[in-house]
Amino acid sequence: MTEPPRRAAARTAKLSSIPVGFAGRTAAGWARRIAGADRAEVAADLAMRNADQLFAVLGELKGGAMKLGQALSVYEAAIPVELAEPYQEALTKLQANAPAMPKKDVHRQLAEQLGSRWPERFAEFDADDARAASIGQVHKAIWHDGREVAVKVQYPGADQALLSDLRQLRRFSRMIQLMVPGADVRALLDELTDRMAEELDYRLEADHQRAFGKAFAGDEKVCVPRVVASAPKVLVTEWIEGTSLSVYAHNPVRDAQEQQLRDWLGYTVQELMFSSPTRVGLLHADPHHGNYRILPDGRLGVLDFGACAPYPDGIPRPLGRIIRFAADERGEEMLELLIREGFVGREDKVTAEDVLHYIGALGGPVRTEKFRYHRDFMQNEGGRLLNLGGRDFRTGRSMSLPPQYLMAIRVVGGWMAICSQIDCTVASREIVERWLPGFAD
Numbered sequence: 001m002t003e004p005p006r007r008a009a010a011r012t013a014k015l016s017s018i019p020v021g022f023a024g025r026t027a028a029g030w031a032r033r034i035a036g037a038d039r040a041e042v043a044a045d046l047a048m049r050n051a052d053q054l055f056a057v058l059g060e061l062k063g064g065a066m067k068l069g070q071a072l073s074v075y076e077a078a079i080p081v082e083l084a085e086p087y088q089e090a091l092t093k094l095q096a097n098a099p100a101m102p103k104k105d106v107h108r109q110l111a112e113q114l115g116s117r118w119p120e121r122f123a124e125f126d127a128d129d130a131r132a133a134s135i136g137q138v139h140k141a142i143w144h145d146g147r148e149v150a151v152k153v154q155y156p157g158a159d160q161a162l163l164s165d166l167r168q169l170r171r172f173s174r175m176i177q178l179m180v181p182g183a184d185v186r187a188l189l190d191e192l193t194d195r196m197a198e199e200l201d202y203r204l205e206a207d208h209q210r211a212f213g214k215a216f217a218g219d220e221k222v223c224v225p226r227v228v229a230s231a232p233k234v235l236v237t238e239w240i241e242g243t244s245l246s247v248y249a250h251n252p253v254r255d256a257q258e259q260q261l262r263d264w265l266g267y268t269v270q271e272l273m274f275s276s277p278t279r280v281g282l283l284h285a286d287p288h289h290g291n292y293r294i295l296p297d298g299r300l301g302v303l304d305f306g307a308c309a310p311y312p313d314g315i316p317r318p319l320g321r322i323i324r325f326a327a328d329e330r331g332e333e334m335l336e337l338l339i340r341e342g343f344v345g346r347e348d349k350v351t352a353e354d355v356l357h358y359i360g361a362l363g364g365p366v367r368t369e370k371f372r373y374h375r376d377f378m379q380n381e382g383g384r385l386l387n388l389g390g391r392d393f394r395t396g397r398s399m400s401l402p403p404q405y406l407m408a409i410r411v412v413g414g415w416m417a418i419c420s421q422i423d424c425t426v427a428s429r430e431i432v433e434r435w436l437p438g439f440a441d
Contacts, residue, residue: 101137101155103127109153113231120144121229125151133304135199140239143228147238150225152202154233159200199306206230208282208305209237215280221268223299240301242293245269249289249421259424261294266373266424267431268300273415274435277311277408285309285407287414289421309407316404320438326363327429331356342402350398358385358395365416366429366439373419373426 106127110118119125124142131138136154143149198204206227213224229236245265253259269292277283284291286307293301318341325334331352338344338355361381365371384392401409419426432439 100128100130100132101153105156106130106137106139106153109156109233110151113234114229136233143236147228149228150237150239152235152237154200154202198308201232202235202306203230203232205304205306206235208308211280211282212276212284212302212305215276219299221299222272223295223297223301225301225303240293240295240303242295242301244289245292245294245418245422246289248423249418253423262422262424263426265294265300266419266422266426269415270419270426270428271431271435272300272302273411274315274431278314278435278437281310281312283309283311283315283407283411285411287411287418289418309411311408314437315408317438317441319405319408320432320436321441322359323362323366323432323436324439324441326356326359327367329356329363334359338399341405343399343405345400348398350395354391354395355399358392358399361416362412365426366432369429370425370427371429372424373416374423375420378417378420 114121121144122141123144123146126139126141129139131140133152135158136152139151139153141149141151209224209227213226216222216224223240225238225240227235227237248258248262248265253262273284273287284302284305284307286304288304291302291304293303295301318337321337322334322341325331325337335344335350335352335355339346344350344355364377365373384390385396434440
């Protein structure tokens with residue numbers, strides 16, 4: 001595999017190829033249409049070529065570029081069904097085929113982080129056998145005591161590459177938005193930038209993982225691998241083997257038994273999301289298929305605790321009230337609360353009916369005892385929110401997202417998208433009544 005480019009000029013050139021390629025393919029598509037080609041065929045071909053280039057570049061560069069690619073992957077469910085297949089294929093390539101770090105760099109990082117005698121800490125370690133991570137890669141190894149471990153090694157220069165990528169990608173955010181409808185690309189980039197420091201220090205990730213492991217020790221549904229060793233740029237944890245959620249996100253339901261499993265997955269990930277701020281004081285803030293595994297013993301394995309939002313007092317109670325008002329369609333009370341919490345200014349020309357319609361997606365899944373998450377639901381929601389001439393787009397531009405709510409709302413939206421990809425029916429109301437402060441008041 002080729003080494004990801006490190007120099008700023010080379011990375012910028014790679015990223016700049018995205019809008020250039022997009023413009024060229026769009027012009028060629030227009031020419032084909034004028035020549036009489038079928039509109040649907042041209043659109044499908046354009047989507048395939050755009051997806052291939054976008055995620056190939058993001059995957060090759062790793063760093064902030066690959067981080068964005070992973071964040072965008074959960075919004076694939078909002079893409080119109082006739083265009084979704086190219087994005088699914090390209091995303092699979094991104095997650096599975098990112099370039100590997102050269103062996104010499106792996107050994108250098110291990111020596112710097114674990115000491116020059118690092119080989120003595122392993123019974124077996126293969127530097128050539130690696131799986132992609134956003135700012136590094138993961139090796140399966142054997143610890144000196146015989147345990148199978150996952151060794152996450154950060155890519156040299158990842159900090160500079162991450163900041164540079166995010167700065168460059170912000171310039172192209174509008175064009176990427178057209179390539180992946182359903183995602184607020186600029187907001188995602190802002191969030192990734194804010195999380196950069198904690199993502200780069202694997203010791204913080206180890207602390208988060210230990211906290212989750214302690215809270216969920218002995219849990220019948222959730223498994224958190226133990227931390228074995230940690231350093232700023234290397235993290236060693238116990239290895240867990242299982243089936244990624246992406247298998248269910250990208251394939252149709254086979255039978256009733258598999259549907260039961262999908263429903264269980266939807267319930268378990270939502271329960272984990274809403275309960276962890278109360279149980280751990282942290283919110284796992286990286287909703288991505290690759291971070292979750294169905295283990296042979298039937299539990300859900302959780303990985304990658306680099307992005308965790310601190311909620312020592314649980315999710316803010318007003319968010320529970322907002323979702324309850326949405327579920328009960330109490331627009332006037334919702335608008336007043338949104339004004340008090342800073343979502344809407346009193347000078348903004350937004351009505352109770354506007355905000356109720358705009359935030360309706362948050363209330364729908366908890367309006368009934370059970371709710372079915374599926375692609376049509378997300379496509380409809382993504383379509384109305386991103387329709388530039390629509391009412392909801394105008395309402396959204398008149399609202400702001402206070403910092404204390406940003407991460408929680410982003411994670412809820414991400415999991416709604418993933419559950420829609422999985423196609424599952426979940427008793428979401430039961431979960432929020434128990435775990436979301438303010439909802440049951």
